[in-house]
Amino acid sequence: MAAASCPALLAACLALHLATARGDGCSGFGNLFTEIVENSAHGSLVARLPPPGDAGGGAGLQLCLVGTDAAWFYLDGRSLRLNVSAGRALDREELESPVLMVALTCAEDGSSPVEFRIIVQVLNENDNRPHFQGATVLTHNVSELAPVHSVVFSAQAEDADGDTLMYVIDTASPDARFFRIDLPNSGRVVLARALDFESRRHLEVVVTAVEMNTRERFNASARVRVNVLDGDDQYPQFLPCTPRAPHSPPVCTSPVYTANITEGQLQGGPLSFSPGAVYAEDGDRGLRAAITYSLLAGQESSRFHIDNVTGAITLLRAVESSRQTPEICLSVMASQVNDPSKYAVARALVRVLAPNRHPPRFPRARYRAFVPAAPRRAALLLTFGGQVLALHAHDPDFPEGLNPQVRYTLSHGANQSQQLFQVMPNGLLVAQADQLRPGQSYHLQVLARDEESGETSNTTVELEVLWPGQAAPRDPSEPPPGRGVPAGAVAGGAGALLLLGAVLLLALLALRARRRRRRQQRTADRAALAIEKHPNVSLRWFQPVSGTPQKVRGGGRRVTLL
Numbered sequence: 001m002a003a004a005s006c007p008a009l010l011a012a013c014l015a016l017h018l019a020t021a022r023g024d025g026c027s028g029f030g031n032l033f034t035e036i037v038e039n040s041a042h043g044s045l046v047a048r049l050p051p052p053g054d055a056g057g058g059a060g061l062q063l064c065l066v067g068t069d070a071a072w073f074y075l076d077g078r079s080l081r082l083n084v085s086a087g088r089a090l091d092r093e094e095l096e097s098p099v100l101m102v103a104l105t106c107a108e109d110g111s112s113p114v115e116f117r118i119i120v121q122v123l124n125e126n127d128n129r130p131h132f133q134g135a136t137v138l139t140h141n142v143s144e145l146a147p148v149h150s151v152v153f154s155a156q157a158e159d160a161d162g163d164t165l166m167y168v169i170d171t172a173s174p175d176a177r178f179f180r181i182d183l184p185n186s187g188r189v190v191l192a193r194a195l196d197f198e199s200r201r202h203l204e205v206v207v208t209a210v211e212m213n214t215r216e217r218f219n220a221s222a223r224v225r226v227n228v229l230d231g232d233d234q235y236p237q238f239l240p241c242t243p244r245a246p247h248s249p250p251v252c253t254s255p256v257y258t259a260n261i262t263e264g265q266l267q268g269g270p271l272s273f274s275p276g277a278v279y280a281e282d283g284d285r286g287l288r289a290a291i292t293y294s295l296l297a298g299q300e301s302s303r304f305h306i307d308n309v310t311g312a313i314t315l316l317r318a319v320e321s322s323r324q325t326p327e328i329c330l331s332v333m334a335s336q337v338n339d340p341s342k343y344a345v346a347r348a349l350v351r352v353l354a355p356n357r358h359p360p361r362f363p364r365a366r367y368r369a370f371v372p373a374a375p376r377r378a379a380l381l382l383t384f385g386g387q388v389l390a391l392h393a394h395d396p397d398f399p400e401g402l403n404p405q406v407r408y409t410l411s412h413g414a415n416q417s418q419q420l421f422q423v424m425p426n427g428l429l430v431a432q433a434d435q436l437r438p439g440q441s442y443h444l445q446v447l448a449r450d451e452e453s454g455e456t457s458n459t460t461v462e463l464e465v466l467w468p469g470q471a472a473p474r475d476p477s478e479p480p481p482g483r484g485v486p487a488g489a490v491a492g493g494a495g496a497l498l499l500l501g502a503v504l505l506l507a508l509l510a511l512r513a514r515r516r517r518r519r520q521q522r523t524a525d526r527a528a529l530a531i532e533k534h535p536n537v538s539l540r541w542f543q544p545v546s547g548t549p550q551k552v553r554g555g556g557r558r559v560t561l562l
Helices: 414-420 487-533
Strands: 014-018 032-037 045-048 061-066 073-076 079-082 099-108 114-123 137-143 151-154 165-169 179-181 188-191 202-211 219-229 256-262 291-295 304-306 313-315 327-336 343-353 366-372 378-380 406-410 421-423 429-432 441-450 456-466
Touching: 032 045, 045 114, 061 073, 137 151, 151 219, 165 179, 291 304, 366 378, 406 421, 414 429, 421 441
Parallel strands: 032 114, 137 219, 256 343, 366 456
Antiparallel strands: 014 061, 045 079, 061 099, 073 079, 099 114, 151 188, 165 202, 179 188, 202 219, 291 327, 304 313, 327 343, 378 429, 406 441, 421 429, 441 456
């Protein structure tokens, strides 16, 4: 039915002229309470008005809908219907109030208008899914010192329908074991196990919000990235750091720093240590607390000074004798400036060396060597006459020129010497004979290095590969054997001379041993006589006739023999 215009008094309302025959008029209406589900279609029935009665005149009625919510409805005869459009749906969540109120005015011809109330409650429909505030990927920062079972962050979701939400952690998340939900409907996330910045700096977990009171059980998920912040829970570590175990937490074993000094000498600056300068840093890599250094008290620590900022160690007083004090062990402590209770201790070993006046030197700058090719893997290098070639660098600073700190190496270079040849600690050269071919030649550079002083010397070995079974040639610098004297006679004469020399040497050694025993007997007799005459006088060092100092012991008493 087409809607008619209202009188000027009701021009703002939606009006409908009803021509009723013998109706009850406006007295048949009253206040009305009804409801409708949100998102209902246009024209949906909201309510039916009372039907006309049997009594009454033929006067017509005018019905109008007025009020702020009147635009949501229209009259179709005696039916109240929903008025929506494609761009304007009835969404309960968009309304200021879920209850719509409309005034229905009724006017009869010749009578004043009467107003009635129509109250429409918009029923909720589960048309909204829960969603988390902000982005779908959330970021939270958590200190590694956060206590276990404490709330570290909160993941809150919203549901426009007002549905009750329950929160769960997805157990398939990479780091779900680190967290748990405090209460199912709170969204507060609790730390389930301790964090460690040094082993894991970033964690990821998925939190899901699920509707509890709906049939659909809509849900939403948020990926939470947790940045683990460094806390002051690590002690200083001396570098270089040696991990205690390959797959364990980064706990370092402190290195032993070593340095060399020379007896009777002072260096112009700090000592040079190996494997590097004395240095420590805070184990908390993200904090890098300042470190201070100190020397722990010891017998010889007063000889040294350590810079409390840099850790550089300087010798203050020279060491007089390397024999009496071959080495000094210092204990270096590194502690945090802001927390002295966090510290670490390392050893610094200072070795006292005798003065080094001569570097090691090879007797010759060049050697000739030979090795026959053979199926065996290893063979020694030979020199002229088939003698084994042994290289020894001479150091005049040591008795007989033998420096135990000299190390021999082959220099990296040509002819693949590192793969085919090797120098032993005793100076012998070994070749992989099965890899060599007759007629080949090699030039090997052998380096001798004093590990204490760092001084080096080198020599060259010119190597020729012989045929299998071929003997090494004789030394061309040796004179050829004499022509008039047979080789056998020469050998026999030399053997006789050697035998005679051996006999004379044995006789001389026996004579010296006999004299030494006699002197010792005379010394013992003099000591016994002195003890008898002077029982309270101590026996001390004396100078026997031979000039060699000896110590004579006698029953706990000592006497000086002049």
